[in-house]
Amino acid sequence: MSATTEEKTSKKVWLSYIPLVLLALTFILPLLFMLFSSLKPKDQILSDLTTFRAFLPVGDLSLDNYVGVFNRVPVARFFLNSIIVTTTIVVLGLVVNSMAGFAIARLNFRGKKILLGAIIATLIVPFETFAIPMVYLISKLPRIGFYPDGVALDWGWNNSFEVLIIPFIANAFSIFLFTQYYSSIPKELDEAARVDGAGWFKIYWKVVSPLAMPAFATSAILTFLPQWNSYLWPLLVIQQEELRPVQVGLRYFFASGTAEGTPWGQIMAYTSLITIPVIIVFLMFQRAFISSIASSGVKG
Amino acid sequence: MKSKKLKALAVLAVVGPLALAGCSQQAKSPEGGGGEGGKTQMTMWTHSAGNEGEMKVIAQMIEDFNGSQENYEVVCQDFPQAAYNDSVQGAAASGDLPCILDVDGPIMPNWAWNGWLVPSGLTDADVENFLPSTVGRYDGQIYSVGYWDATTLIFTRSSILEKVGARVPTVEQPWTAEEFADIQKKLKDTGDYEYVIDWGPGWADEWWPYAYAPLMQSFGGDLIDRNTFESADGVLNGAESVKFAEWFQAQFADGYAPKSNAQDRTEFKEGKVALQYNGVWALSENSEVYDDLLMIPAPDFGAGSKAGVGSWQYSLTNSCSDAQKTGALEYLKFTMDDKYIAQFSDVTSLIPATTTAWEQTEKGFFGPDKPAQIAATITEANGLVRPPTPAYPVISRIFDKALRDIVNGSDPKGTLDQAVSEVDTDVKSAGYNK
């Protein structure tokens, strides 16, 4: 009897894997293509393109493309810039946006509904449509400049880390996300804590937010990604090569008028390199999804 | 763990940039500031990032100039070409342009009209030897000058022409429209090729206006009235332009040409097409494959054979202080030397801007009886610059879109009429010529 039940369960388990595997194959194709192409010489990439070989590590494999990438572009510098900028935006953003979401979801104050509406409304306007007025705006902002011969008050935020970071800390998408999650956590927790004499910040920080870890994790991943891939803004406000982020570096490979044509192998190597941090961030944060802390709060 | 990673990255960050042939190792200070030892510093922007050959020559020019005198120092910043115009726009919006600016020839009038560029101070005597298409003029002044030019022509093989009994056209005697149609038919009938000619529709950006407007001009049409630059009516949608559009549409519809390209346009090298309409820069790669390679001018469709010309040039901007302007002008004159012009030609296989530079080139492409010399001849004889008007960037986009729609089957006359309406609306609303 128990043998057949076990059989049945393990058969069911195998069946569950089938759709997963099929779907996974379709989704993982670009990464495979990228990764394996980065190891192939350009001619082979192009000739493999129309068949399945594009997704297989076959043929003339080597690390030549990676060497070429490091020669052509200051990869490490761009990486460092992107990491600094993106990490700062995410970390500061988690604090600022979760606070705003918390307030809207759980605190009572006048103008709350309008504020939320306005925040959602800003999601509608695509960045590109107000990028140029924004360039004009930041060129008029004062800034403290550190020069070799002292500190001076300066105008214009171009060519700085601030201009890449500060405008993007507050994020309507994240605020909306936090609002939705915070509102699904029972309000009794707040009341209990208030009775115990806790201030609102403590409630936010110690009581409620630990229960909203999935929201923090989601927000971290989903703000890291667009910021890491940010392309237009750095182009408009950063002119000095030392401050450029990784996406701008990608364009170095599309220089036309070269006899060799587009260096597809190197492009694949470069994009493989810049994809790695995002995968790492994803792995780090997606573990927070598995938390089942939700139940312990109510029982306690 | 984390700190180890950071340390490793920091080391790379220091080592990495040192391995570059770019121009960014020089010390920087804000524009308008003094350089070391009281030298006036000028920043220069170039679009050549990622193009190792060009960057090497540029770095050399700057080093030589800086070392040759005590008053001025040029510092350069390179940008990838695909990102260049956006960066310039951004800098212009915040008043941060460099003193010396790389600019694509046909766009120069627009940037000049915007007030971003100022006259360079070059005189006719300075540019005596330069191909007219390498000198950018606007409002009666010389604004910019370039080190090379590029032109369009047709690549084929003498064996291909022999097989169908076609004569080899020359610059003086290009194929006529009827000859060309006849040759195309014969080539198609051999059955040796998938398509007769590759016009290069897979390329984007400026290629379509650059390469195909000359064909239209060969029919007698044009993009805009070149006398007043006020309207495109009767010109872009005139009878000749419509005839061109119908002919071009038929090239694809009748199966003579492919509507899209393989990556890097390998059809000609692989023998899939008999003729390839391309720029002279393709000489290097094509000559590696065929030793009976031929370069011939485009056919004469009635108004003479025309070729696309005009490439990147350098100019001065409104950011230059008076001292910098003097220094920048000196830099331009210093680098307008045949020595550098020849070097550029060697790395790009483009046409040297001066005829006197031919003998200094080492690749052996240019000079009397040299293989690419015909490109220089074509440029001089058939080169028609894109309309030098501030309206050009808009005209370029409108023409690009209209022609693409026509190739996809939309009605030539109607589409061109719509294009004219858009061009005229733009010119009127912008008031370029006021």
Added chain:
Amino acid sequence: MSSSVASAHKSASKSVKQERRAGYLFVLPAAILMIAFIAVPVFMSFGLGFTNARLGSARPAEFVAFDQFVRALTADPTFWAALRNIMIFVFLVVPIQGGLGLVLALLVNQKLRGITAFRVMFFMPVVTSMVVVSMLWKFMYQKDGLINALFGFNVDWLNEPATALPAVVVMSIWQGVGFHMIIWLSGLQTINHDLYEASSLDGANKWEQFKNVTLPGLKPTFVFVLITITIAAFSLFVQIDVMTQGGPSNATTTLVYHIIQMGSARGDVGYASALSLIFFIIVLAFALIQRALTKED
């Protein structure tokens, strides 16, 4: 009696005041940043729609009232094509991508060994650079490309007006569904597990549990996904820019692509700003209707 009521009132109103102040303080950083860096530029941009401003021009912009808006609605066939295309796109992508995201989230929410690996793999298209993904699909859609080879078609997908937009739809869903899978997944994770226990103790089977516990618990997530996916769908731009440039013959141009063409490529900032304002009104109306339809009583 009255004094204790009075003091009860006092502490009640003090706590209300405290709450209100906390509320303002909590949203203050975000509010300042968003006003400075979103509201101000956006209003500047909208304001330009009433002028004939050109990019970088030395000539000052002039006020032209509603001219640009009239131009958009009457003299611009590309605008109407873009509007038509984006509506089709939204009506296809929102249900399909939203629904598929939920299906994937349910699949990777199972307690199977190695499920993390699958989560990562489903997320891969989102992680990979959009430029590379668009180019890869462009190759795959070629006449001699993988799609035709795999399924036996013989269509030049991106170059035929009839198939170009559907091709972009498929590619976009494939690229974006991982993003919404993550959102659905965290929604699933916040549903109280006790509710599932209680439900199965009551004798409910998997499907009934799904209907009675999961779906209601996902309501906030559903609202979030619906609104954000709609707004994201309306903003379709990058794929068009890389793969089709709005062609063939306006078959794939979108409102945002048209705006960028006008503003950035053509430098007609006044006109592009007017288009932006029109775009904003359209999407806002859509979002409001959605909100009204999904409002919690």
